[in-house]
Amino acid sequence: xxxxxxxxxxxxxxxxxxxxxxxxxxxxxxxxxxxxxxxxxxxxxxxxxxxxxxxxxxxxxxxxxxxxxxxxxxxxxxxxxxxxxxxxxxxxxxxxxxxxxxxxxxxxxxxxxxxxxxxxxxxxxxxxxxxxxxxxxxxxx
Amino acid sequence: xxxxxxxxxxxxxxxxxxxxxxxxxxxxxxxxxxxxxxxxxxxxxxxxxxxxxxxxxxxxxxxxxxxxxxxxxxxxxxxxxxxxxxxxxxxxxxxx
Amino acid sequence: xxxxxxxxxxxxxxxxxxxxxxxxxxxxxxxxxxxxxxxxxxxxxxxxxxxxxxxxxxxxxxxxxxxxxxxxxxxxxxxxxxxxxxxxxxxxxxxxxxxxxxxxxxxxxxxxxxxxxxxxxxxxxxxxxxxxxxxxxxxxxxxxxxxxxxxxxxxxxxxxxxxxxxxxxxxxxxxxxxxxxxxxxxxxxxxxxxxxxxxxxxxxxxxxxxxxxxxxxxxxxxxxxxxxxxxxxxxxxxxxxxxxxxxxxxxxxxxxxxxxxx
Numbered sequence: 001x002x003x004x005x006x007x008x009x010x011x012x013x014x015x016x017x018x019x020x021x022x023x024x025x026x027x028x029x030x031x032x033x034x035x036x037x038x039x040x041x042x043x044x045x046x047x048x049x050x051x052x053x054x055x056x057x058x059x060x061x062x063x064x065x066x067x068x069x070x071x072x073x074x075x076x077x078x079x080x081x082x083x084x085x086x087x088x089x090x091x092x093x094x095x096x097x098x099x100x101x102x103x104x105x106x107x108x109x110x111x112x113x114x115x116x117x118x119x120x121x122x123x124x125x126x127x128x129x130x131x132x133x134x135x136x137x138x139x140x141x
Numbered sequence: 142x143x144x145x146x147x148x149x150x151x152x153x154x155x156x157x158x159x160x161x162x163x164x165x166x167x168x169x170x171x172x173x174x175x176x177x178x179x180x181x182x183x184x185x186x187x188x189x190x191x192x193x194x195x196x197x198x199x200x201x202x203x204x205x206x207x208x209x210x211x212x213x214x215x216x217x218x219x220x221x222x223x224x225x226x227x228x229x230x231x232x233x234x235x236x237x
Numbered sequence: 238x239x240x241x242x243x244x245x246x247x248x249x250x251x252x253x254x255x256x257x258x259x260x261x262x263x264x265x266x267x268x269x270x271x272x273x274x275x276x277x278x279x280x281x282x283x284x285x286x287x288x289x290x291x292x293x294x295x296x297x298x299x300x301x302x303x304x305x306x307x308x309x310x311x312x313x314x315x316x317x318x319x320x321x322x323x324x325x326x327x328x329x330x331x332x333x334x335x336x337x338x339x340x341x342x343x344x345x346x347x348x349x350x351x352x353x354x355x356x357x358x359x360x361x362x363x364x365x366x367x368x369x370x371x372x373x374x375x376x377x378x379x380x381x382x383x384x385x386x387x388x389x390x391x392x393x394x395x396x397x398x399x400x401x402x403x404x405x406x407x408x409x410x411x412x413x414x415x416x417x418x419x420x421x422x423x424x425x426x427x428x429x430x431x432x433x434x435x436x437x438x439x440x441x442x443x444x445x446x447x448x449x450x451x452x453x454x455x456x457x458x459x460x461x462x463x464x465x466x467x468x469x470x471x472x473x474x475x476x477x478x479x480x481x482x483x484x485x486x487x488x489x490x491x492x493x494x495x496x497x498x499x
Binding site: 169170171172173174175176179183207208209210211212214 | 299300301318324325326327328329331332335336337338341342
Binding site: 047048049050051053054056057058061081082083085088089091092 | 151152154155156157158160161164165168169222223226227229230231233234236
């Protein structure tokens with residue numbers, strides 16, 4: 001059976017069908033909202049773990065807040081600063097972000113924590129919640 | 142030249158996830174005063190899992206310990222906590 | 238006699254100026270009735286408007302939740318803590334019921350802050366840690382400790398029942414131990430939920446005997462007019478007073494006649 005891409009199919013969806021994640025996930029506003037959530041979680045996580053002074057240094061001197069859309073770079077920079085202990089801080093940041101996205105953080109792979117993977121999961125969940133919220137409000141503007 | 146003492150402080154603060162959870166708990170709730178069992182319960186761990194880390198935080202001076210009746214309780218030493226965290230921040234700034 | 242204002246204008250009017258200084262006040266209500274909001278507002282207003290420092294002791298709610306809830310009303314508790322006007326203490330009730338527990342737990346914060354006001358949220362938690370017969374003794378010990386320190390206390394008590402006819406302020410007989418009792422209660426009137434506040438007791442002072450409606454607004458508790466049109470609110474079966482019923486009947490008949498003529 002051949003598969004056709006969703007883009008080639010006519011957009012005559014029934015009224016009550018679920019909106020596709022693609023319908024809304026790529027809007028600049030949604031992206032911006034997620035990146036803000038990551039930024040806030042980064043700052044809150046650092047502050048709650050290591051205090052405001054450290055948070056200020058990491059933001060002003062290392063510009064970590066500019067790396068919210070580049071998780072691998074963020075991980076590399078944190079590893080440069082904290083060495084192997086960076087993963088401890090990253091876990092706290094992810095917990096803060098999951099809290100914002102109404103997710104439960106479960107330590108399923110304690111030895112293979114991956115910041116990029118967790119941010120992907122959080123992003124997907126954030127987009128899904130945004131889709132449902134927009135749907136409840138009658139669609140995107 | 143790297144300041145070994147300050148580097149050690151940072152390594153000790155981030156030595157484990159349990160310690161990180163404890164630091165976050167006390168920093169978010171600076172007025173918390175509780176037994177080891179109560180603290181463990183609040184971060185979803187068993188007492189044995191937090192015992193060593195709490196003792197290390199006491200040794201670092203971040204937590205203070207006292208007795209209420211027969212119960213040994215722990216609370217954040219806000220002055221010492223700020224001092225230690227400021228030292229950690231200065232170290233991070235110096236390694237740039 | 239010196240009074241402690243709550244800063245909630247209509248409520249202070251009901252109290253004829255405020256609570257009496259040094260009194261132990263019990264605020265009783267079901268979950269969600271606004272006890273914590275009222276207590277925080279009492280402390281925040283005390284610190285910001287009347288120069289009286291305060292301590293909030295919580296057993297159940299975590300401080301970060303209280304900081305967040307307070308922020309939603311525009312109260313910056315962390316800033317007040319930094320300014321030395323307020324302190325939020327979170328602990329386990331079993332520590333308080335130790336011998337000398339109150340002194341050992343609260344002694345240092347009291348010496349640091351020199352508070353005039355303290356909230357205990359909530360004394361109903363003591364029931365989990367002491368036999369029922371000992372709750373009165375422990376609350377008495379706590380109240381007397383705070384009185385000897387010159388601190389006016391506000392003790393929160395959670396009633397298990399939100400609605401219904403039975404309304405026991407406390408089921409362990411604490412009413413006589415406190416100087417004032419404020420009751421917060423949800424009432425159903427014409428199929429909608431409304432909130433009623435009443436001062437059930439105030440030793441040594443007159444007070445407004447009316448039950449008043451109150452709301453939890455974005456800025457805290459606001460106390461409104463008395464429920465003058467209804468009676469039986471505390472019984473759980475509110476009904477319009479006879480005079481209001483007569484007016485309703487008269488209005489209904491009058492409207493029917495108008496529509497018949499028209």
